[in-house]
Amino acid sequence: MSDSLSPVPARHWHRLSDGRLQCDVCPRYCKLHDGQKGLCFVRERQGAEMVLATYGRSSGFCVDPIEKKPLNHFLPGTPVLSFGTAGCNLTCKFCQNWDISKAREVDRLNDAASPEAIAEAAVRLGCRSVAFTYNDPVVFLEYAADVADACRARGLKTVAVTAGYMTAAARSDFFSHMDAANVDLKAFSESFYQRLCSAELAPVLETLDYLRHRTEVWLEITTLLIPGENDGDDELRALARWIADRLGGDVPLHFSAFHPDWRMTDTPATPPLTLTRARTIAMGEGLRFVYTGNVHDPRGGSTWCPGCGALLIERDWYRLGRWNLAVTPEGAGSCRSCGTVVSGHFEAEAGTWGARRQPVRLRQGPV
Structure with a gap:
């Protein structure tokens, strides 16, 4: 510490x-x-x-809906205390959080908090979990691990939002402290990773495989669709087929809409129909839970039973409506209509946090 x-x-x-x-x-x-x-x-x-250099320093704290991470099968409707630091180990030209992840001035991180202070704040604010997000937590591994341990001691879950670009040793260390993860699978081609991220695809796939088969960490995946870059039918089909074959059809996949930012301001925003098309392709390859994000699409954002087609969790943006899940005391879900098992970690009733976003100033204390 x-x-x-x-x-x-x-x-x-x-x-x-x-x-x-x-x-x-x-x-x-x-x-x-x-x-x-x-x-x-x-x-x-x-x-x-x-x-x-950034231990104990944050770019800010905010209480978000867990669906914003995005996680749709992990404590739906509950609030999560989210924070990040500065820096990133990728160079994505399309970065949507570039003001944080590309920060070069450590002194701009004015919110200081110890791991225990963060855990205490999450409990005080009624959060069920704490998320490491905004920039990639792999670069502040030591801080994230200590915060996660403090959270677990207070009965809180921990969530990593990451690009998954890490080595085997760091991977096992980092995820041993996590309960859930959303991994950003940016594309399904080496050329995309090399041209737009100065990185490689293979380590990300290794992280996904590791999480699914060698940990108990709940896993969801997000792919930001960028017009003309990673939204072709063949690539989408290959991406979905790899997930279905290697990870299984129950891993939720989120297709998210790009908006012009950072160094790709001349690239148009993703049309909503592109997300719908991608969702249709992915479900055709055997994925049972595929979602659209960053667009108003209640059907694409809701959870549907893969057995009978019933609406299980109704979502309108981040607001939850109808709830048709039966949940065991252990948190396993199933369809009330036909009994089909629904993978995830659920509570007996949907959370009611909704679409609120609440910036938080932590009480200052020693770090």
């Missing part, structure tokens, strides 16, 4: 024969001389060790 705003020792690095230190958190493997920072700009070398 940290007791100040000073950087804390980082995990997952080693010394090279030439004296440089190599960061082993993500597949970039940044090799640093003293005083240098990795591409993420928050993991850096100070003297003989690697440190995390």
Whole structure:
């Protein structure tokens, strides 16, 4: 734990024969001389060790609906305390949170909070979970892990919103602290990842496979559809087929609408019909729960029984309506009409948080 705003020792690095230190958190493997920072700009070398410069510092806290992460099968309708820091290990030209993830000034992070203060605030605000989001939490792994542990001690769930671009060692460390994750599968082509993110597809697929088959972390996937870049029928079909074959048809997939931002302001916004088309293709490949996002589409945003077609969870934006789920004491769901099992983690009744977004100023305390 940290007791100040000073950087804390980082995990997952080693010394090279030439004296440089190599960061082993993500597949970039940044090799640093003293005083240098990795591409993420928050993991850096100070003297003989690697440190995390943003421990205890946040770009802000907000209570959101859990569906905004997006997670549709994890405690629907409940509030989640969300926060991020600065920095990112990808260079996505279409970044929708670029003012946070691309931040280079650590001192702009004015909200300081210890892991215990965050957990206490979440309990006080009536949240069921805490989400690491806005920028990718893999770059602040040590802080996220400590916050997650403090949350679990208070009976809170933890949620990671991540691009999944990490190494095997960091992956097992990071997700051992998480209860749920939404992984951003940005496209299903190496060329997209290389051109627009300066990254590779394979490590992301490895993260998805790891989460599904080697952990108990609840998994959902989001793909932001960008006109002319990753919205072709063949690519969508291949993406959905891979998920169905490798992860199973019960993993929820969210297709989200792009809006012009960061370095792709000349690219048009995603037409709603593109999301509907993508949803139809994905369901045709065997995915049972496919959603549309960032557009007003009550049908595409609601949960439907894959057995009888009944409406299970009605959603209008982030507001929940009809609830047709039977839920066991363990949180397993099934259709009240036909008994078909619905994968996820549910409570007996739908939460009522709705579409509220409540910025929060945490009570200051030592970190």
